[in-house]
Amino acid sequence: MLLSTLRASALLLLALPSITLASGTDLTSAPSPKGRHTLPADDGWAATPTTALPSGTTGGSTAAPERTHIVTSRAELVAALAFPDATPKLIYLKGTIDANVNDAGASLGCSDYYRADPAPPAGTTPVVYSLEAFLAQFDPTGAWGRVNPTGPLERARVASASAQSARVRIRIPANTTIFGMGTNATLRGAWLDIRPSSTSGNTPMNVIIRNVSFEDTVDCFPQWAPTDGTQGNWNSAYDSISVRNATHVWVDHNSFSDVTSADSTLPVLFGRVYQVHDGHLDVTNESDYVTISWNQFLNHDKTMLIGSSDSAVADRNKLRVTIHHNLFSGVGQRVPRVRFGQVHVYNNFFDVDALPTYGYSWGVGVESQIYAENNAFVLNAPHTPDDVIDRFSGSRITDTGNCLAVAGVCVVTDFIAAWNAANNPDFVPDAGWVPVLYGTAGRADRAKSLETNVHLFSGPTLR
Numbered sequence: 001m002l003l004s005t006l007r008a009s010a011l012l013l014l015a016l017p018s019i020t021l022a023s024g025t026d027l028t029s030a031p032s033p034k035g036r037h038t039l040p041a042d043d044g045w046a047a048t049p050t051t052a053l054p055s056g057t058t059g060g061s062t063a064a065p066e067r068t069h070i071v072t073s074r075a076e077l078v079a080a081l082a083f084p085d086a087t088p089k090l091i092y093l094k095g096t097i098d099a100n101v102n103d104a105g106a107s108l109g110c111s112d113y114y115r116a117d118p119a120p121p122a123g124t125t126p127v128v129y130s131l132e133a134f135l136a137q138f139d140p141t142g143a144w145g146r147v148n149p150t151g152p153l154e155r156a157r158v159a160s161a162s163a164q165s166a167r168v169r170i171r172i173p174a175n176t177t178i179f180g181m182g183t184n185a186t187l188r189g190a191w192l193d194i195r196p197s198s199t200s201g202n203t204p205m206n207v208i209i210r211n212v213s214f215e216d217t218v219d220c221f222p223q224w225a226p227t228d229g230t231q232g233n234w235n236s237a238y239d240s241i242s243v244r245n246a247t248h249v250w251v252d253h254n255s256f257s258d259v260t261s262a263d264s265t266l267p268v269l270f271g272r273v274y275q276v277h278d279g280h281l282d283v284t285n286e287s288d289y290v291t292i293s294w295n296q297f298l299n300h301d302k303t304m305l306i307g308s309s310d311s312a313v314a315d316r317n318k319l320r321v322t323i324h325h326n327l328f329s330g331v332g333q334r335v336p337r338v339r340f341g342q343v344h345v346y347n348n349f350f351d352v353d354a355l356p357t358y359g360y361s362w363g364v365g366v367e368s369q370i371y372a373e374n375n376a377f378v379l380n381a382p383h384t385p386d387d388v389i390d391r392f393s394g395s396r397i398t399d400t401g402n403c404l405a406v407a408g409v410c411v412v413t414d415f416i417a418a419w420n421a422a423n424n425p426d427f428v429p430d431a432g433w434v435p436v437l438y439g440t441a442g443r444a445d446r447a448k449s450l451e452t453n454v455h456l457f458s459g460p461t462l463r
Helices: 002-015 074-081 131-137 152-168 415-422 447-457
Strands: 068-071 089-093 096-098 169-171 176-180 186-188 191-194 203-210 213-215 223-225 233-235 241-244 246-252 255-257 281-284 288-293 296-302 321-324 327-333 342-346 349-353 362-365 369-373 376-379 389-392 397-400 403-406 409-412
Touching (some): 152 169
Parallel strands (some): 089 176, 186 213, 191 241, 241 281, 321 342, 362 389
Antiparallel strands (some): 223 233, 403 409
8 A cells, every 4th residue: 555655645745837946945745636726617707808818717727837836934925926926837845835924934922023113203213013001091091181193102003014014925926826735734814915006996916725714813013993993993904815917817725814813812992802812814906816625714804805895896797706615604794795796605604603702794885786695504592693794884685595504404594584674774685696607506395515615625635
């Protein structure tokens, strides 16, 4: 058996093109040939052929040997990506890569990013940021009041945030595939920014990200907004993956979680959770043709935002996204929250249970067109079917074949009817379009089957 396994491994290595190894890399397992897979022709909006991409989303599948790399550190990853070079590239991630490190690879904590006010008043000593000083100066119950922070200490916070952003923001160029090797390829603290150099309109980026565990994308310097809501909020800036001004992106078989920075462990400052997380995966700024499949989104609050703002009318006729066969477990809201886009949400498993921080799953925003099909939910008290949908200036949504998992049986449930019975005005139960790029969505009348399939095969399970 051992001999046959070794022979098979040798044949696989011979079949693969040459791969550039980072200095000192120990290749203990062969890179999966799945790294060169392209999105199947009918697999959601990202499969849409265009003049620029007649085969849909292909990523770095055609990468030459010199553009095929195995990387084990942030420095190697950034060098291999070579943003904004659009030459096809295939990058295998090996082991755990931490984004919060210096050029020598040494770990950086939040205090290592503290910076001074870059524009101090003449004749004064520049103020260096610290959280303790910030809390003392801008306490909304004190002399400062509920007024937005300004002045030297706020400028120092912004400078500190910029210092962290320069480390954790990793820009992904066009025609790239990132593929995690084995069972433990992890990006920790990173913000992958899929965005072209131009920030107007959109550009065919053609990016594939598969088989990676994303952990603890943390903003050390969230902005205090004292008038955000009735009590104010701490607002963070970094997503694990941002898709902005980009078309043709496939995010598949990854996991997203807050491992050492769960919201339940965060302090309460100024009466609000000191929120260091933004989204797991957001699609905004005129992006289009995106497929999000077979991922796990775990233990997070603001999970997936599609659409920039209610006033971003340039997003009209864009933001076409397919979301299928994902596990959403322990997530509070935005699964997804949509503005403007035609978004197909099908065959996902939503494990809400009795999550105390649950708000809603499908956020119906301005001019959004969510087509929700054959999804399964676990809801336990105090949550009820009318909690699944929420209105954010939108008016219509299609709900077909969705169900509640009850004792292993999927009980078909009309979530729109449940919402309409408890709220005004009613939703129109028709998104105004019907998806075509998804083959057979599959039946969701057996909750146990859908739960089992998604639990077994979602996340970084590709070999």
